Amino acid sequence: MSGQKRLRRVLVYFVGIAIVMITTAVTVPGSLMSGEAGAPSERVVAPPMEGVPNPKNGSLMSGEASAAPPMEGVLNPKNGQAVDFKKNIFPVGNLKPTDSILRVRIGGKAPNFSLPAVGGGRVSLSQYLGKKHVVLSFVPAAWTPVCSDQWPGYQIAKDLFDKNNASLIGITVDNIPTLYSWTRQMSSEKLWFPVVSDFYPHGAVASAYGVLRSDGTAERALFVIDKKGRIRYIDVHNINERPPLEDLIHALEKVNK
Amino acid sequence: MRAWLMRKGNKRTILWLAGALLIFICGGPLPKSAPPDSFAYPSEPSGLHERFPAFTLPAPKSDAERAYLGLSGTGAFATGQIKAQVLIIEAFGAFCPHCHHAAPYVNEVYAAIEGRPDLKDHVKIIGVGMRSTPFEVNLFKEKFHVPFPLFADNDMTIEKLLSIDTTPTFIGVKVNKEGPQERFYFRRGSFENASQFLSEIIRLSGLAQEAK
Numbered sequence: 001m002s003g004q005k006r007l008r009r010v011l012v013y014f015v016g017i018a019i020v021m022i023t024t025a026v027t028v029p030g031s032l033m034s035g036e037a038g039a040p041s042e043r044v045v046a047p048p049m050e051g052v053p054n055p056k057n058g059s060l061m062s063g064e065a066s067a068a069p070p071m072e073g074v075l076n077p078k079n080g081q082a083v084d085f086k087k088n089i090f091p092v093g094n095l096k097p098t099d100s101i102l103r104v105r106i107g108g109k110a111p112n113f114s115l116p117a118v119g120g121g122r123v124s125l126s127q128y129l130g131k132k133h134v135v136l137s138f139v140p141a142a143w144t145p146v147c148s149d150q151w152p153g154y155q156i157a158k159d160l161f162d163k164n165n166a167s168l169i170g171i172t173v174d175n176i177p178t179l180y181s182w183t184r185q186m187s188s189e190k191l192w193f194p195v196v197s198d199f200y201p202h203g204a205v206a207s208a209y210g211v212l213r214s215d216g217t218a219e220r221a222l223f224v225i226d227k228k229g230r231i232r233y234i235d236v237h238n239i240n241e242r243p244p245l246e247d248l249i250h251a252l253e254k255v256n257k
Numbered sequence: 258m259r260a261w262l263m264r265k266g267n268k269r270t271i272l273w274l275a276g277a278l279l280i281f282i283c284g285g286p287l288p289k290s291a292p293p294d295s296f297a298y299p300s301e302p303s304g305l306h307e308r309f310p311a312f313t314l315p316a317p318k319s320d321a322e323r324a325y326l327g328l329s330g331t332g333a334f335a336t337g338q339i340k341a342q343v344l345i346i347e348a349f350g351a352f353c354p355h356c357h358h359a360a361p362y363v364n365e366v367y368a369a370i371e372g373r374p375d376l377k378d379h380v381k382i383i384g385v386g387m388r389s390t391p392f393e394v395n396l397f398k399e400k401f402h403v404p405f406p407l408f409a410d411n412d413m414t415i416e417k418l419l420s421i422d423t424t425p426t427f428i429g430v431k432v433n434k435e436g437p438q439e440r441f442y443f444r445r446g447s448f449e450n451a452s453q454f455l456s457e458i459i460r461l462s463g464l465a466q467e468a469k
Contacts, residue, residue: 009269148354149350149352149353149354150352152352152353152354152357153351153352153393155354155357156352156357156396156397156400157396160396185354186354187354187357188358242352242388244390244392244393244411245352245390245392245393245396246390246392246393249392
């Protein structure tokens with residue numbers, strides 16, 4: 001082989017290797033050549049959930065294995081600070097405030113539904129007819145920001161719902177196992193309101209109300225339905241923000257007059 | 258062209274280039290799995306040992322709470338007007354389940370301070386409700402029987418000023434005649450041992466040494 005040919009082949013090999021290295025650097029986050037030195041360590045690092053002992057009873061925080069209420073004393077062994085479950089919440093970023101077209105109106109009849117509930121059995125809107133006003137609270141998805149704070153707030157507002165002769169039904173398009181885990185960490189006590197799954201057929205109820213977003217999640221929407229089954233209040237809220245509680249309570253007070 | 262392709266050396270070269278191209282095609286469209294940087298959760302305490310920023314709050318409606326803070330007027334007040342050597346600020350969310358869990362333990366801390374003559378007039382607690390309306394803060398106060406003053410921060414002014422990214426967060430501030438000074442304590446997340454928490458506050462604030 002002549003020297004010129006050998007040189008050309010070596011050159012081609014180098015070009016090939018360079019292409020592989022550039023490709024790796026572009027597609028693998030945190031690689032040395034990614035140009036994001038230091039960034040990976042700044043990103044969300046899940047706190048050590050599994051096998052973290054509960055200082056009260058020594059049990060492990062791993063779902064059913066723990067006999068303690070889900071919220072109890074989980075301390076990070078490294079710094080003694082509480083492990084914050086919020087850090088496990090996936091950051092969704094700022095989303096388009098609303099992304100659907102309502103199919104119901106104030107004064108119209110609320111579409112009935114029958115959906116499986118986290119606590120077992122099914123919950124239908126018609127069960128409440130003639131008995132209680134109903135607040136339907138659609139939230140976009142389990143384990144996401146804002147949603148994870150909304151229902152714990154309703155959990156402590158039971159008296160305000162009772163005072164207005166109203167009940168609450170929480171709905172998401174997640175499946176029952178997901179909703180089971182998610183709702184269990186919301187409170188050390190059982191949620192006082194049913195949480196139902198609009199998972200299959202996916203988002204059928206959200207779609208009937210016109211609050212199914214184009215990505216398959218639901219809007220952050222509140223509907224107040226009176227005892228006669230008529231819709232009296234609609235708040236399809238900016239998905240990035242939690243609706244103020246007082247707006248809902250004032251709407252309930254009007255309905256209950 | 259065909260003769261050039263069939264040459265042994267050129268075949269190897271083509272294979273190399275094809276392999277590199279394949280990796281590039283397969284690797285190119287992979288989504289980045291990490292969340293956006295803007296949502297990274299900081300791991301270090303924020304503003305520790307830095308001077309505490311000044312801000313104002315509306316005076317509590319309750320006479321007892323105004324007396325607790327040592328306030329005479331009913332309008333807005335600056336945190337520097339609170340009569341204390343040490344101020345504990347709980348940044349909480351009225352709807353945050355971790356704050357609900359922490360509430361009884363924070364109440365315990367308050368009771369322990371009020372029960373100790375050496376601390377009673379020197380250590381004060383206030384709570385600021387991040388992204389919570391006054392209505393929601395009031396619900397939190399009633400539900401958890403919070404005995405110390407709570408304030409709403411629904412417009413996120415104080416949240417931004419104090420760099421709060423988690424609730425509950427506890428901040429300890431030394432106060433002197435010129436108002437709040439150094440942030441000596443910063444804790445993200447709740448606690449269950451009220452006496453341990455209070456001991457840390459006393460030790461890190463320097464109140465323990467003053468007592469000696």
